Amino acid sequence: MATIRKRQTSKGEPRYLASVRLKGHPPQNATFSRLTDARKWAQHTEAAIREGRHFKTNLAKKRTLSQLIDRYIEEVLPTKPKSKRKQKAQLEWWSNEIGIYTLADTTPAVIAEARDRLQKGREPATVVRYLAALSHAFTVAVNEWGWLEDSPMRQVRKPKEPQGRVRFLSDEERHRLLAACEESDCPQLYPVVVLAISTGMRQGEILGLKWSQVDLSKGTMLLEDTKNGERRVVPLVGRANELIADLGKIRRIDTDLVFHSSTKPSVPVAIRKPWGQAVSAAQLEDFKFHDLRHTAASYLAMNGASQIEIAEILGHKTLQMVKRYSHLSESHTKSLVERISSKLF
Secondary structure (H helix, E strand, O other): OOEEEEOOOOOOEEEEEEEEEOOOOOOOOEEEEEEHHHHHHHHHHHHHHOOOOOOOOOOOHHEEEHHHHHHHHHHHHHHHOOHHOOOHHHHHHHHHHOOOOOOOHHHHHHHHHHHHHOOOOOOHHHHHHHHHHHHHHHHHHHHHHHHOOOHHHHHOOOOOOOOOOOOOOOHHHHHHHHHHHHHOOOHHHHHHHHHHHHOOOOHHHHHHHHHEEOOOOOOOEEEOOOOOOOEEEEEEEHHHHHHHHHHHHHOOOOEEEEEEOOOOOOOOOOOOHHHHHHHHHHHOOOOOOHHHHHHHHHHHHHOOHHHHHHHEEEOOOOOOOHHHHHHHHHHHHHHHHHHHHHHHH
């Protein structure tokens, strides 16, 4: 609601204090020497707030979305984990689509229209990632640069993502796949797959693994550059430990990579082709390398691991990602409750 109060200066000149107060928004005030100007400002500001177009700082009227994105890419993106660097392409898409708008005119409606164009031919999960990249850029501009009073992304709806995929190997499928990997022309494929099943590590984490991160005596691996940006200690035990130890006996001195290319030791081994051949030889349907991570998580759940334990091993920040495996631990949970119940009663 807008109100205007008349005041006088020490020289007796009239001044009009216009105030706009709307629930859920900070109050806006401005002073004018003419009543007509005060009324126009109040009317315009109230309408802008209701439509999500109002930003207190004048910088929002001078800076464009492209300028915001360019600064974010230059100053913020290099400080983020390598897994987040792909956001540059996502942010550049927004810049090409609606970058000409000033920040004051980059309303939720403008962003929503661009989002609808983005959704054509893309999965909901991909659209959510694009929106998340833009949202963080706005957040930095609000909190650190003072370019805006609030982010318009708060009012932009995200598409609903489908329930996470859970495809894991049965015992028979696992035996067939491991046998195919052992017979592969790529000698490193078998230890790579065993490590993936044993630890739930991502493909990039495995292929980028260095000897300096491996402690065979303690049976651990320290992952520095993870997807969520946090360090993670991964257990290295059993068959996986044996295979890594065997590789350590014949390791090359001109590279620190555990799984390196035979022709160019400074880069990781290429497993795309041998992996595809092994999957075909094992007669696996609809199975990707990332499903080895689901396999590891599923085996943990079926053997009684809690959601917190699974999240810690796989490196998830929240439990949301591991809820998809909860149904696999139902039998363990039931037997646990039965044991406690029989003890108590």
